[in-house]
Every structure is written in structure tokens, then in C-alpha cells.
Amino acid sequence: VIESGDLLYEERPDPVPAPHEVLVAVRAAGINAADLVQRVGLYPAPPGSPPDIPGMELAGEVIGLGSDVRSVREGDRVMAIVGGGAQATRITVDESHLLAVPEAMDWAEAGGFPEGFTTAHDALFTQCGLRSGERALVTGAAGGVGTAAVQLAARCGASVVASVRNPERRHDVEALGADLVIDPADAAAHGPYDVVLELIGGPSLQDAFGALATGGRAVVIGVGAGASFEMNLFTLMMKRAVVRGSTMRSRSTEEKADMAARLRRDVLPLLESGSIGVPISETVPLEAAGTAYERFATGGKFGKIVLVA
Numbered sequence: 001v002i003e004s005g006d007l008l009y010e011e012r013p014d015p016v017p018a019p020h021e022v023l024v025a026v027r028a029a030g031i032n033a034a035d036l037v038q039r040v041g042l043y044p045a046p047p048g049s050p051p052d053i054p055g056m057e058l059a060g061e062v063i064g065l066g067s068d069v070r071s072v073r074e075g076d077r078v079m080a081i082v083g084g085g086a087q088a089t090r091i092t093v094d095e096s097h098l099l100a101v102p103e104a105m106d107w108a109e110a111g112g113f114p115e116g117f118t119t120a121h122d123a124l125f126t127q128c129g130l131r132s133g134e135r136a137l138v139t140g141a142a143g144g145v146g147t148a149a150v151q152l153a154a155r156c157g158a159s160v161v162a163s164v165r166n167p168e169r170r171h172d173v174e175a176l177g178a179d180l181v182i183d184p185a186d187a188a189a190h191g192p193y194d195v196v197l198e199l200i201g202g203p204s205l206q207d208a209f210g211a212l213a214t215g216g217r218a219v220v221i222g223v224g225a226g227a228s229f230e231m232n233l234f235t236l237m238m239k240r241a242v243v244r245g246s247t248m249r250s251r252s253t254e255e256k257a258d259m260a261a262r263l264r265r266d267v268l269p270l271l272e273s274g275s276i277g278v279p280i281s282e283t284v285p286l287e288a289a290g291t292a293y294e295r296f297a298t299g300g301k302f303g304k305i306v307l308v309a
């Protein structure tokens, strides 16, 4: 639990599933940048989520069923995004948000899967309509969302340019399927891009915006390096370009169910066949969450840091 900016390990009563929810014994829960922001009081959980237990993704076993639940059974291995509360040993999750964990996938990978892959899939395909044969730029490509995005874009047949600031991570990102891995400072020189997935923020989009192709689409998902940039509207107009933004956490139950359905259709088959995977940088016991948060803040990782219960 978060208490005055500290992370404490406390006993709380088990949550009770509503008729359309299941109770999950959490086995693994990925850490995300938003958890660190929530910890310092700047990103409260949405209504309906525990206000002081962080965690927006999890994997675990179903151990209890609401009275209306029909699609899963006790003992099933599931994973999901949630509004909060995932970094606990028990959580309730709406049935419509559950994804089945493939047999060959271990708990750590499953716990680090939902947030990055749901964000990347929604941004690249639902928001930007990325198609085979197009050229995509993924910025911040060595992190949780970036590693998912590079794999999904490459598997759909797009040509992928990935920007990675840590030279030691470039080979890893190339191995995920990126056609070209570049220093972030060189993004403008390697355009044009049909789609830009902006995970870093304003200064990065400043370069990428000028390198959009005619009909290009950019989606802003992360603004850690700054929330503004100067947009030349003449450029926007002449390129017939689109710049949009998106968040997932505040979406309605129905919108999250829709995202889960798209993942079941488009992404789980790739996961089951081993064509995509979740790079795990580190696993840390849930009781030592503070250490994992410090590691996340240090940066330089490839993929996900995951808490294991």
C-alpha cells in the first residue's frame, strides 16, 4: 500500500467479487511508470479501484467466481489490466477483461504482458490504423510498451524504426524485429513515418512530427520527457496528418472489454505460437516492491520489471 509516499506491505481483507467479477490469486504483477507517479500522489486510481494499492496489470489463478460469471472456472490462469490494486495477493477483476494465459507462458511474463501489449495494440492499430507495408517509428522502444509495440508492428508486416537511448539495448530491440534501431536524436533523419508511437514526450515528437509521411498518424502515449512541443499547423495541413493522444486507465468497463476482445483476436494467437514474448528485465518479490520501484526509476532496463507473489 502507498502511505504518504512510502510503500508498505500490509494485510487487508480479501476483496469480494461482484456478480460479473472473479477473485484472482495474483502470482505476478508488472510495474509501470504510472505506479511511480501514483506513489507520489499525482495519479490517483480511478473510482472503483483501491485508492492506495498500486498496480495496473496482473496474472494469477481464478479462486472465486461472482454469481453471473460463465466464461472462466476456478483454477484458470488469467491476466488482465485493471485500474489499480494489482500489486496485492488478491484482486477482483471484471470477467470481460480477462485474457487466458497460454500454457507455455510463465507467471512473470504473464504478469508483465497486459499493460504493454494492450497499450501498444490499441495505439498502433485501433488509434493509428497501422497496416502491413507502412513504416512505423516507436520511440522509447526498449521499455515495456516499446518492446511490445516493436513486436506487434513487425509481425503485422510494417517496417519498424525503433529509437533507443541506451546503446547497450539496441541489439536486444533489433532482435525483437525492428528493421532499424536508432539514437533518439536521429529520428528526424530516418523518416518519413506513416505512424509514430510517441512514448517519450514533446521533445521527441518535435523531431518525429516533422518526419511524418503524407497521411501520417502520431499517437502520444507517454510524456515523461515533457508535455508540449511546437506544432507547425501548415505542416499538419500539408501532410494531412493526425496527432492524437490516448490513455487507458480511465476508460469505461465496456471500453476495456473491447480492448481485451481485440487482444484475444489479434495478439493471443501470436503469444500462443511463440511469435511474440515479454522480455523480463527483473523479477522482485512483492514484499520488496520498494526495491523494484527504485530499479524502475533508475532506467536502462529491457522490457519489464515484475513483482512476484
Ligand SMILES: NC(=O)c1ccc[n+]([C@@H]2O[C@H](COP(=O)([O-])OP(=O)(O)OC[C@H]3O[C@@H](n4cnc5c(N)ncnc54)[C@H](OP(=O)(O)O)[C@@H]3O)[C@@H](O)[C@H]2O)c1
Residues within 6 Å of the ligand: 032, 033, 034, 115, 116, 119, 139, 140, 141, 142, 143, 144, 145, 146, 164, 165, 166, 184, 199, 200, 220, 221, 222, 223, 224, 225, 246, 247, 248, 249, 298, 299, 300, 301, 303
Ligand atoms: N497513455 C497510456 O495509457 C499509457 C499506458 C502505458 C504507458 N504509458 C506511458 O508510456 C510511457 C512508456 O511506458 P513504458 O511502460 O514503456 O515505460 P518504460 O518501461 O519505463 O520505458 C520507457 C523507455 O523510454 C526511454 N526513455 C525515457 N525517457 C527518455 C528520454 N528523455 N529520451 C529517450 N528515451 C527515453 C527509457 O529509457 P531508459 O531505460 O534509458 O530510461 C525506456 O526505454 C511512460 O511514460 C508511461 O507512463 C501510457
